[in-house]
Amino acid sequence: MMPTRIQRRRTRGWRAPEGAVYVGRGTRWGNPFRVGAPHPHPDENGRPIRDRAEAVDLFELHIGPMGMHEYDDDKLAALRAMAGRPLMCWCPLDQPCHANVLLLCYALAAQIGRLKQLVDDATRQAEAA
Numbered sequence: 001m002m003p004t005r006i007q008r009r010r011t012r013g014w015r016a017p018e019g020a021v022y023v024g025r026g027t028r029w030g031n032p033f034r035v036g037a038p039h040p041h042p043d044e045n046g047r048p049i050r051d052r053a054e055a056v057d058l059f060e061l062h063i064g065p066m067g068m069h070e071y072d073d074d075k076l077a078a079l080r081a082m083a084g085r086p087l088m089c090w091c092p093l094d095q096p097c098h099a100n101v102l103l104l105c106y107a108l109a110a111q112i113g114r115l116k117q118l119v120d121d122a123t124r125q126a127e128a129a
């Protein structure tokens, strides 16, 4: 199955597909940047985050592929464990959603794990020299 995003529903009788992972708020994968909350960059003077697209952009910058170097080993491992599974959020499928960013992240997580290992090895070698 292609990794995909699923819209979670409150409809009675609706069941999440098998293997789907809920990544909304209340989980470690939720987007901390909310529409209407103060923008985190000092240059923006605390203006509200405009819309879903901006909230997802912030997620991509800070938690997504560009922010993944800040992930600890535990979080990278958890991300790798989700690889290939559908991700579920409340966002309508025709709207931007941080889950789309996470779908990219789990492919990158394996590579980042390897990069971290290389850096750690190089650091150990430099210290031993």
Ligand SMILES: [Zn+2]
Residues within 6 Å of the ligand: 089, 090, 091, 096, 097, 098, 099
């Ligand atoms: Zn979403």
